[in-house]
Amino acid sequence: MSPNSQPRVVVTGMGALTALGLDVATTWEAMVAGRSGVGPIKQFDPSRLTTRIAAEVKGFDASSVLDRKDQRRNDRYVQFALVAARQAMDQAGLPAHLDGEAAERTGVIVGTGIGGIRTLADQVLLMGERGPARMSPFLIPMAISNLAAGVIAIVFGPQGPNFGVVSACATGGHAIGEASEVIRRGDADVMLAGGSEATMHESLIGGFAAMRALSTRNDEPERASRPFDRGRDGFVIGEGCGIVVLESLDHARARGAEPLAEVVGYGATADASHITLPAAGGAGAVRAIRRALEKAHLSVDDVAMVNAHATSTPEGDPRELEAMHTLFGERAGQVSITANKSMIGHTLGAAGAIEAIATIMSIRTGIVPPTINLEDPDAAATGLDLTPVKSRRREIEVAVSNSFGFGGQNSAVVFRRWNE
Numbered sequence: 001m002s003p004n005s006q007p008r009v010v011v012t013g014m015g016a017l018t019a020l021g022l023d024v025a026t027t028w029e030a031m032v033a034g035r036s037g038v039g040p041i042k043q044f045d046p047s048r049l050t051t052r053i054a055a056e057v058k059g060f061d062a063s064s065v066l067d068r069k070d071q072r073r074n075d076r077y078v079q080f081a082l083v084a085a086r087q088a089m090d091q092a093g094l095p096a097h098l099d100g101e102a103a104e105r106t107g108v109i110v111g112t113g114i115g116g117i118r119t120l121a122d123q124v125l126l127m128g129e130r131g132p133a134r135m136s137p138f139l140i141p142m143a144i145s146n147l148a149a150g151v152i153a154i155v156f157g158p159q160g161p162n163f164g165v166v167s168a169c170a171t172g173g174h175a176i177g178e179a180s181e182v183i184r185r186g187d188a189d190v191m192l193a194g195g196s197e198a199t200m201h202e203s204l205i206g207g208f209a210a211m212r213a214l215s216t217r218n219d220e221p222e223r224a225s226r227p228f229d230r231g232r233d234g235f236v237i238g239e240g241c242g243i244v245v246l247e248s249l250d251h252a253r254a255r256g257a258e259p260l261a262e263v264v265g266y267g268a269t270a271d272a273s274h275i276t277l278p279a280a281g282g283a284g285a286v287r288a289i290r291r292a293l294e295k296a297h298l299s300v301d302d303v304a305m306v307n308a309h310a311t312s313t314p315e316g317d318p319r320e321l322e323a324m325h326t327l328f329g330e331r332a333g334q335v336s337i338t339a340n341k342s343m344i345g346h347t348l349g350a351a352g353a354i355e356a357i358a359t360i361m362s363i364r365t366g367i368v369p370p371t372i373n374l375e376d377p378d379a380a381a382t383g384l385d386l387t388p389v390k391s392r393r394r395e396i397e398v399a400v401s402n403s404f405g406f407g408g409q410n411s412a413v414v415f416r417r418w419n420e
Contacts, residue, residue, distance in 0.1 A: 006184045006185075007183060007184060007186075007248035007249060007250060008248065008249040008262060009180045009183050009184060009246055009247070009248060009249070009262065009263045010246070010247060010248075010249050010252050010259035010260070010261070010262050010263070010418065011244050011245065011246055011259065011260045011261045011262070011263065011360060011415075012091070012092040012093075012245050012246075012247055012252050012257040012258065012259060012260060013087075013088035013089055013090070013091035013092030013093075013094070013244065013245035013260075014087070014088050014091060014242075014243070014244050014245075014260065014357045014360065015083070015084035015085060015086065015087025015088035015089075015090075015091070015241075015242070015243045015244075016084055016087070016240070016241065016242045016243075016354055016357050017057050017060065017080050017083060017084055017240045017241045018037060018055075018057065018238075018240040018344045018347070018354060019037025019038065019055035019056055019057060019058070019238055019239070019240065019343075019344050019345060020035060020037040020343060020344055022057070022059060022060065022083075023087055024087070024357060024361070027344075027354075027358075028358065028361045028365075028369075030343070031340065031343055031344075031358060031369040031391075032365075032367055032369055032391045033391075034343070034369070034370045034372045034389065034390060034391060035343060036221070036222035036223075036225070036342075036343050036372060036373075037055045037056075037238070037343055037344050037345065038053055038054065038055045038221045038222055038224055038225055038236050038238075038343075038345055039053065039054075039055075039056070039221050039222070040052060040053055040218075040221060041053060041054045041056065041200065041205075042056060042058075043056060043200040044200065044201065044202055046202070046205070048202065048206075049202065049205055049206055049209055050209050050214075050216050051205060051208075051209045051214040051215065051216050051218070051234075051237075052218045053215070053217070053218050053221040053224055053236060054199070054200060054205070054236065054237045054238065054239070054345065055225075055236055055237070055238030055239070055240075055343075055344050055345025055346075055347070056200055056238075056239060057080070057239050057240055060076075060079075060080070060083075062074075062079040062082065062083055064083065064086065065079075065082040065083055065086055065155060066079060066082065066155075073138050073141075073142065074142060074147075074151060075115075075116030075118060075119045075142045075143065075147075075198065076116075076118055076198035076239075077112055077114075077115065077116060077117075077148060077196045077197055077198040077241075078116070078142070078147055078148045078151050078196070079198075080196045080197075080198060080239075080240065080241035080350075081110050081148035081149075081151070081152060081194075081196040081241055081243065082148075082151060082152060082155055083241070084194065084196070084241040084242060084243040085108075085110070085152050085156065085192050085194075085243045086156070087243070088192065088194075088243045088244055088245045089156065089192070089245060091245070092245040092247075092257055093255070093256075093257055094190070094245065096156070097156060097157045098156060098157035098158055098159075099157060102190075103157045103158055103159045103160075104159045104160060105160055105188055105189040105190065105251075106157075106158040106159070106160050106188060106189065106190040106191070106192070107158055107160030107161035107162055107179070107182060107187070107188040107190070107191050107192070108149045108152045108153055108158050108160075108161075108162045108191065108192045108193070109149060109161070109162075109163060109164070109165060109175045109178055109179045109182070109191060109192075109193045110148045110149040110152060110164060110165075110175060110192065110193065110194050110195065110196060110243065111145070111148075111149075111164045111165030111166055111167070111171040111172065111174065111175045111194075111195045111196075111349055112145050112148060112164065112166065112171060112195060112196055112197055112348075112349040112350075113166065113167075113168045113169060113171050113195075113197055113348035113349030113350075113405070114145075114197060114199065114204060114348060114349065115143055115144060115145035115147075115166075116142045116143035116144070116145075116147070116198075117143075117198070117199065117201050117203070117204050118198060118200070118201045119136075119138075119139060119142040119143045120139070120143040121201050121202075121203040121204070122201075123135050123136060123139045123143075145164050145166050146163060146164035147164075148164060148196050149162050149163055149164045150162065152192060158190075158192065160182075160187070160188040160190075160191075161182050161187055161188055161191075165178065165195075166349070167349075167405045167407070167409040167411070168348065168349070168405030168406040168407060168409060169309070169311070169346065169348055169349065169351055169352070169403060169404060169405040169406065170268075170352060170403040170404055170405035170409045170410060170411045171195045171348070171349035171350075171351075171352060171353075171403075171405065172194055172195030172242060172349060172350055172351055172352025172353030172354065172355070172356065172403060173352030173353070173355075173356065173401060173402070173403035173411030173412070173413050174268060174352070174403075174409075174411045175193045175194055175195055175352070175353065176193045176194065176244060176246070176263070176266075176352070176353060176356055176413055177263075177266030177267075177268060177292075177411055177413050178193075178266075179191035179192075179193035179246050180193075180246055180263045180266055180413075181266065183246060183247065183248050189247055189248050189251040190245065190246070190247040190248075190251060191245075191246045191247070192243055192244070192245055192246075193243070193244055193246055193353070194241065194242045194243035194244055194350070194353035194356075195241065195242060195347075195349040195350040195351070195352060195353040195354075196240075196241035196242075196243075196349065196350050197238075197239055197240065197241070197347050197348045197349045197350040197351075198239050199237050199238070199239045199347075199348060200239055204237075205237055208237060211276070212234065213234050213235060213276075213313065214234045214235060214236070214237060215232070215233050215234040215235065215236050215312065216233060216234070217233060221236075223373050224236050224373075225312050225341055225342045225343070225345055225346075225372075225373060226312050226342065226373040226374065227308070227310035227311065227312045227317055227339035227341055227342050227371055227373075227374065228310060228317050228321065228339065228371060228374055228377055228378050228381050228386050229312075229373060229374050229375060229376055229377065229378065230376045230377070230378055230379075231375070231376060232312045232313070232314060232317065233314075234312065234313055234314075235311040235312045235313055235341065235345070235346040236312070236341075236345040236346060237345055237346060237348075238341070238344050238345025238346050238347040238348075238351075239347060239350070240344065240347045240350050240354055241350050241353070241354070242350055242352075242353030242354035242355075242356065242357050243353065244353070244356065244357065244360075246263060249262075259418040260360055260364060260418065261360040261363050261364065261415045261416065261417065261418055262415065262416045262417075262418055262419075263413065263414070263415060264295075264296035264297075264298070264398075264414050264415065264416045265291075265292035265293055265294070265295045265296030265298065265412075265413070265414035266292050266295060266411070266412070266413050266414070267287070267288040267289060267290065267291030267292030267293075267294075267295065267410075267411070267412045268288060268291075268409075268410065268411050268412075269284045269285075269287045269288040269291065269410045270284060270407075270408050270409060270410070271283065271284035271408025271409075271410065272284075272408060273408050274408060275406060275407060275408075276406050277315050277316070278315070278316055278319045278320070278404055278408065279319070279408065280319070281319065281322045281323065281326060282319040282320050282321075282322050282323025282324075282326070283323075284404070284408055284410045285309075285319075285320060285323040285402060285404060285410050285412070286323045286326050286327055287410075288402075288410040288411060288412040289323075289327055289400055289402070289412040290327070291412070292400065292412040292413065292414045293400075293414060296398075296414045296416070298398060298414065300327055300328055300329075300331075301331065302397070302398045303328070303335055303398050303399065303400055303414075304335065304336060304394065304395070304396045304397060304398060304399060305335065305336040305337070305338065305359070305362055305363075305368055305394070305396050305399040305400070306324065306335060306336070306337045306338075306399065306400045306401075306402060307338055307340065307355045307356075307358060307359040307362070307399065307400070307401040307402065308320055308324075308337050308338065308339050308402055309341075309351075309402045309403055309404045310339035310340075310341055310342075310371070311341055311346050312339075312341060312342070312346075316404075317378060317380075318378055318379075318380040320402070320404075321378060321380035321381055321384060322380055324337060324384055325380075325383070325384070332383055332384055333383045333384060333385055334385070335384075335385065336368045336385050336387055336392065336394055336396075337371075337384060337385060337386050337387060338358075338362075338368050338369050338370065338371055338386075338387045339371040339374075339386070340354070340355050340358050340369065342370075342371050342372045342373055342374070343369075343372055351403060352401065352403030352411060352413075355401050355403070356401045356413055356415070359399045359400075359401040359413075359415055360415055362396055362399060363396045363397075363399055363415060363416075363417050364417075366393055366394060366395055366396060367391050367392070367393055367394075368387050368391060368392045368393075368394055368396070369387070369391050370387050370388065370389055370390050370391045370392075371386050371387050371388055371389075372389060374386055374388040374389060375388075375389075396417065397416060397417050398414065398415070398416050398417075399414070399415050400412055400413070400414050400415075401413045401415065
């Protein structure tokens with residue numbers, strides 16, 4: 001299929017669950033206000049950990065999509081995905097259940113970085129205490145990482161391409177990018193895409209703490225996530241989900257759906273460098289963004305905003321800033337850069353999808369949300385506009401959402417304001 005004959009891909013629905021809210025509108029309002037969703041861990045007793053803070057999803061209820069029996073048979077990360085998918089489908093005007101050709105031409109790519117860690121860890125502990133005979137028969141289907149995509153299809157009906165992406169913290173971006181490619185090559189008309197993560201378990205947080213990757217600013221949780229700030233001491237673990245409905249423009253027009261934004265480019269690269277640290281100078285990130293812009297037939301001069309990966313780690317943040325300097329050169333200071341993780345923590349496999357939704361909201365509203373807690377910028381930030389502390393109004397035609405994962409896996413998705 002030649003580039004000129006490939007369908008345009010638009011976003012027609014969005015759903016989200018974050019530490020700031022249980023839908024896109026509530027999350028976005030809090031982001032624009034610069035509120036932090038970080039606080040003391042409530043879902044278990046964290047007293048044995050050096051890090052006792054997190055960005056938890058509060059007040060979550062899956063009863064709108066699952067009865068009590070099925071809630072017990074689905075891990076929290078799958079429940080997140082179902083609720084966010086329903087939100088996105090509702091906004092897109094899709095029916096409660098797809099049938100016939102509509103089902104066959106709709107697919108799902110929803111990933112996770114960790115999968116059903118709560119189920120897995122609890123069942124392993126149970127096995128140690130009471131033996132394997134007492135383990136749940138639902139352990140495997142609740143824990144494996146492709147089940148969010150599979151259960152979305154079971155509950156809502158899509159029968160097209162269906163799989164999960166697992167690329168650590170790049171997962172959400174890869175899922176959206178790959179889903180857009182499925183539509184472009186004609187294998188589906190509609191795709192549900194994104195990432196989901198439920199991270200609140202002592203084993204997972206203890207593992208990151210053992211790496212010394214997490215902030216230990218337990219006495220000031222709202223100030224703990226500090227992307228690009230010299231005072232950062234690690235990231236804050238978060239949980240949540242972001243799902244978008246993508247579809248070909250022709251299909252959206254035919255059913256009268258409103259495009260919210262257009263997905264115009266996607267790039268994926270590998271650092272081939274280190275299991276946890278990004279490549280020197282953010283070289284892999286640079287190549288991913290350049291490839292995404294090339295496929296969008298755009299240049300770096302067209303980019304008004306970057307939603308940065310920006311985890312608040314001492315090693316990762318400077319390399320992403322170096323990548324911004326390399327990419328944008330003399331006009332680097334004219335590009336608005338924002339770091340959503342300063343407010344919602346690091347949601348791992350969900351991060352790229354949630355941040356893609358925030359990027360779309362920036363394009364639609366003309367508001368760049370702030371990077372909160374940015375009081376003493378890193379040396380590598382010199383000359384860059386990191387949108388410190390307060391949100392800012394700006395007309396945005398084209399924006400990039402970055403996501404980078406352990407193993408050196410990078411994704412970049414380019415969104416453009418919807419324009420006929």
